[in-house]
Amino acid sequence: MTKDKLYIKNFGPLKEVKIELSQINVLIGANGSGKSVLAKIITIILDLRNHMLEDDNVFKKFDDFNINFITKETVIKFYVGDTIIFELVDGHINKTIDAFEPVAQEMLRPNHENIIKTEKLTTQYIPAERSLISLFSKSLSSFLVSGIPLPKFLLNFSSEYEKARQEIKKLDFLNMRYVNNGKDLIYYSQDGYTDLEYSSSGAQSSLPLYLTVKYFASKHKSIIIEEPEQNLFPKAQVDTIKYIIKQVSAKNNLFIMTHSPYVLSALNILLFAGNIAKINSVMREKVLKLYNEDLWIDSEFFSAYYLENGIARTIKSSRGLISENEIDDISEEIAGEFDTLLNIYRSHKNDK
Amino acid sequence: MINSLKNTFPQIEQNSCLEFRIDKEFEIYDCDENDDNCTMGRCYVKENGQFKVINHGPKEIAFLAVDKCLFFNNDGFKKCDCIIFEDSTICFIEIKDCKNGQRAKRKKTAKEQLKSTLQIFKEAMDLEREHEAYLCVGVSSTRPSTLSSSMDSIVEFEEKFDTRLFDGCQKEFKLRPY
Numbered sequence: 250m251t252k253d254k255l256y257i258k259n260f261g262p263l264k265e266v267k268i269e270l271s272q273i274n275v276l277i278g279a280n281g282s283g284k285s286v287l288a289k290i291i292t293i294i295l296d297l298r299n300h301m302l303e304d305d306n307v308f309k310k311f312d313d314f315n316i317n318f319i320t321k322e323t324v325i326k327f328y329v330g331d332t333i334i335f336e337l338v339d340g341h342i343n344k345t346i347d348a349f350e351p352v353a354q355e356m357l358r359p360n361h362e363n364i365i366k367t368e369k370l371t372t373q374y375i376p377a378e379r380s381l382i383s384l385f386s387k388s389l390s391s392f393l394v395s396g397i398p399l400p401k402f403l404l405n406f407s408s409e410y411e412k413a414r415q416e417i418k419k420l421d422f423l424n425m426r427y428v429n430n431g432k433d434l435i436y437y438s439q440d441g442y443t444d445l446e447y448s449s450s451g452a453q454s455s456l457p458l459y460l461t462v463k464y465f466a467s468k469h470k471s472i473i474i475e476e477p478e479q480n481l482f483p484k485a486q487v488d489t490i491k492y493i494i495k496q497v498s499a500k501n502n503l504f505i506m507t508h509s510p511y512v513l514s515a516l517n518i519l520l521f522a523g524n525i526a527k528i529n530s531v532m533r534e535k536v537l538k539l540y541n542e543d544l545w546i547d548s549e550f551f552s553a554y555y556l557e558n559g560i561a562r563t564i565k566s567s568r569g570l571i572s573e574n575e576i577d578d579i580s581e582e583i584a585g586e587f588d589t590l591l592n593i594y595r596s597h598k599n600d601k
Numbered sequence: 602m603i604n605s606l607k608n609t610f611p612q613i614e615q616n617s618c619l620e621f622r623i624d625k626e627f628e629i630y631d632c633d634e635n636d637d638n639c640t641m642g643r644c645y646v647k648e649n650g651q652f653k654v655i656n657h658g659p660k661e662i663a664f665l666a667v668d669k670c671l672f673f674n675n676d677g678f679k680k681c682d683c684i685i686f687e688d689s690t691i692c693f694i695e696i697k698d699c700k701n702g703q704r705a706k707r708k709k710t711a712k713e714q715l716k717s718t719l720q721i722f723k724e725a726m727d728l729e730r731e732h733e734a735y736l737c738v739g740v741s742s743t744r745p746s747t748l749s750s751s752m753d754s755i756v757e758f759e760e761k762f763d764t765r766l767f768d769g770c771q772k773e774f775k776l777r778p779y
Contacts (some may be wrong), residue, residue, distance in 0.1 A: 577743075
């Protein structure tokens with residue numbers, strides 16, 4: 250099966266990026282490598298597949314996400330299979346209508362209201378700034394009335410988070426329980442609870458993620474998550490990845506941007522579980538005892554890229570797992586720094 | 602195995618690459634570049650080496666120096682430092698000190714050396730034993746101890762060479778109940 254592809258050239262920090270879009274995708278890269286920019290482009294472009302926009306409104310989307318880096322040199326091409334369905338070249342947009350989803354084709358008909366509303370987005374973006382939302386959710390309306398400028402993507406996430414809160418009144422997560430009884434409460438034990446705003450940074454950062462992932466997976470097609478590991482202990486990072494994978498189905502596309510070696514290792518475990526379960530029925534049964542089938546990742550439908558100097562490089566091996574990558578290299582170098590000190594200590598510990 | 606090795610690689614005897622150790626414990630030392638203490642170009646059994654071998658079994662352990670003894674740089678392929686084996690297991694070992702940093706890069710090189718040596722030996726002869734490969738790179742463990750890239754390499758060694766890959770600088774030959 251030919252995968253959808255995205256080609257981006259000369260867009261902000263992105264020099265030339267060509268990536269395949271799979272059901273589950275992971276992107277790594279240093280701070281400032283352009284991961285967030287790429288996440289936001291993917292959010293906009295995937296949404297275009299389902300909701301046709303007038304050209305001006307496409308440009309407006311880039312403003313909404315604070316990434317209006319379009320210049321005359323910018324090229325963005327989105328391929329469904331081998332067909333280009335969206336192309337931005339020389340400041341102009343071309344679309345191949347036939348390849349769009351039927352819903353989008355319908356929108357192109359004359360007199361159709363083709364300005365989309367944010368709540369119709371089929372791609373949902375869970376930003377790294379999500380902990381601000383749980384902290385300031387009560388104050389957001391005051392911010393808006395006071396005219397404090399907040400990025401539109403953050404407001405959109407805030408609105409979606411609110412909907413998720415209204416729909417999911419109770420949720421167990423990371424050995425805690427969230428209860429919405431008019432107030433957001435976090436239970437650490439049967440009786441011990443605190444208001445969300447006074448809870449740990451891990452709870453404040455992960456609750457918006459846990460609630461919205463569950464909510465989005467049932468209502469939207471694509472989910473883009475920045476740094477699922479944020480503020481979490483390594484074990485909680487691994488549990489969070491398992492939770493996310495459990496929520497998404499074959500109908501969803503998932504994009505994860507991460508800096509965490511624990512996230513990569515957790516994904517590799519689920520990929521390997523999926524791979525070996527396919528080999529024979531004995532292995533399938535044994536893997537099933539360890540991991541439910543909804544946790545298995547099919548490497549056929551998985552992509553992994555490393556972003557550096559504005560270029561994306563695949564980090565998925567021929568085994569279907571995440572292979573050599575710069576995050577793991579850093580773990581090696583940290584261990585190497587300790588080795589260096591250890592060598593000094595061993596060589597001179599008996600010196601006078 | 603010994604005869605087969607000598608027949609396949611006659612330079613083993615010529616270069617005195619093979620020795621047998623009856624010690625319950627011994628260490629293997631590999632010379633790093635610019636190492637003033639290095640008395641031999643190749644790795645050899647020496648106190649305070651980087652790789653430790655513990656033998657709980659009744660039989661001696663064979664030590665075969667590979668790099669700069671069985672094979673040399675002008676042979677034109679990558680090779681690991683040495684091989685140790687007894688009746689049930691053969692272990693391919695690459696040692697890298699990493700005193701000058703670049704641990705991640707050196708580990709990648711070490712994997713390639715192990716893969717190349719496994720390829721050569723598996724093509725040349727029947728090893729008749731369980732295969733293991735050891736990346737003895739640096740001293741300290743990484744966190745997570747099993748990185749995603751390590752997982753991929755472990756699977757690669759299993760798939761391509763039917764070999765168990767380990768990150769570490771010690772091999773313990775257990776006493777087997779037979």
